[in-house]
Amino acid sequence: MNKNPTQQASLWRILDAASNRAAEGLRVAEDFVRFALDDAHLTREWKSLRHDLAGLVSRLDSACRHGSRSTRLDVGTEQTLPTEVHRDSLPAVFAASVARAQQALRSLEEYGKLIDAALAGDFESLRYRSYTLAAAVVTTEASCRRLESARLYVIVDGRSSTQEFAQLVETIYTAGTAIVQLRDKQLSDRELVDRARGLVSISRRYGKLAIVNDRADIAAAVEADGVHLGQEELSVKDARHVLGPKALIGVSTHSIEQAREAVLDGANYLGVGPTFPSQTKTFRDFPGLEYVRQVAQEISLPAFVIGGVTLEKLPEIQAAGLRRVAVSGAVLSAEDPAAAAEQFSTALGSDAAAAADS
Numbered sequence: 050m051n052k053n054p055t056q057q058a059s060l061w062r063i064l065d066a067a068s069n070r071a072a073e074g075l076r077v078a079e080d081f082v083r084f085a086l087d088d089a090h091l092t093r094e095w096k097s098l099r100h101d102l103a104g105l106v107s108r109l110d111s112a113c114r115h116g117s118r119s120t121r122l123d124v125g126t127e128q129t130l131p132t133e134v135h136r137d138s139l140p141a142v143f144a145a146s147v148a149r150a151q152q153a154l155r156s157l158e159e160y161g162k163l164i165d166a167a168l169a170g171d172f173e174s175l176r177y178r179s180y181t182l183a184a185a186v187v188t189t190e191a192s193c194r195r196l197e198s199a200r201l202y203v204i205v206d207g208r209s210s211t212q213e214f215a216q217l218v219e220t221i222y223t224a225g226t227a228i229v230q231l232r233d234k235q236l237s238d239r240e241l242v243d244r245a246r247g248l249v250s251i252s253r254r255y256g257k258l259a260i261v262n263d264r265a266d267i268a269a270a271v272e273a274d275g276v277h278l279g280q281e282e283l284s285v286k287d288a289r290h291v292l293g294p295k296a297l298i299g300v301s302t303h304s305i306e307q308a309r310e311a312v313l314d315g316a317n318y319l320g321v322g323p324t325f326p327s328q329t330k331t332f333r334d335f336p337g338l339e340y341v342r343q344v345a346q347e348i349s350l351p352a353f354v355i356g357g358v359t360l361e362k363l364p365e366i367q368a369a370g371l372r373r374v375a376v377s378g379a380v381l382s383a384e385d386p387a388a389a390a391e392q393f394s395t396a397l398g399s400d401a402a403a404a405a406d407s
Contacts, residue, residue, distance in 0.1 A: 061117035067156040068106045074150025075099040081143040088349040090309050094182050105171050147183045185313050189350045192317040196351040199227035200397035202375040207233040207244040215247050220387040222255040225394030232262035246271040265291040285314040305343045323356025338369045345370025363396050
């Protein structure tokens with residue numbers, strides 16, 4: 050660093066101002082996540098980011114920082130653009146504050162190189178963490194809006210024929226189901242594409258959502274609304290490469306650690322379970338209702354309880370804190386699948402149930 054006193058004073062003014070802007074921006078962002086999203090997991094992540102920033106700033110010489118501060122003589126304090134005084138929503142406040150923090154972190158990184166290259170690298174790492182967290186918040190907020198009324202999610206196989214499959218899907222949608230997922234391990238790829246294309250066509254007529262299990266390629270080919278992934282399938286990142294940024298990507302999770310990771314990976318919704326023994330799948334472990342409670346307490350991303358869900362078990366699920374379920378056997382094995390789906394919709398308070406009565 051040049052020993053010129055004027056340049057040194059300017060450098061410390063920059064570092065001081067950038068430190069303050071970054072801390073302020075992160076605090077405003079954290080307030081949105083805490084009080085608007087009510088998301089304990091992401092709030093904890095933003096708080097950790099803010100505290101880590103404070104730790105890095107403490108490595109800057111405090112006397113130099115404060116000694117160089119001259120707010121009254123700062124020419125920037127009177128420069129205000131119209132866009133800085135207008136915000137039209139809580140998410141807009143969040144976005145502006147995050148951008149402010151990230152820009153300040155970049156300034157700390159670049160000017161910090163004149164003092165301590167290692168410290169500058171730590172500011173860079175913090176900036177990249179903020180990108181991940183900001184994306185998770187935006188995805189969570191958008192997913193909550195998009196899936197606001199989605200309570201019932203039904204998983205169907207391909208049935209014995211295209212006609213039988215179409216009839217089943219239509220009756221399930223009519224009964225108030227918000228999302229139907231095609232999951233069938235026995236059909237050939239061409240048969241899967243045929244069924245998936247039919248599912249999408251019917252979903253469009255009813256204004257509902259169509260999801261394909263595992264196969265992002267087939268979801269893309271038929272222009273489905275998204276794909277659902279297990280822990281052994283494609284990553285969320287890879288599925289995004291195939292389907293694009295607007296697709297719904299769900300992830301089955303079996304522990305709170307997996308749920309937290311899925312949020313940070315950019316999932317749009319979670320499958321939470323298995324909760325009870327299932328008629329259609331065999332599981333070695335059952336995280337059960339305790340896991341449902343953990344997700345309800347920590348995560349605001351839409352979450353569907355999976356595994357052995359029946360009408361009789363809904364009160365236990367709701368008491369644990371979640372009001373969305375994904376079912377298969379409880380509807381498909383019923384004597385009247387449409388009636389079973391309608392009972393679920395009514396019990397879950399789905400607004401689609403009202404449409405089924407009209």
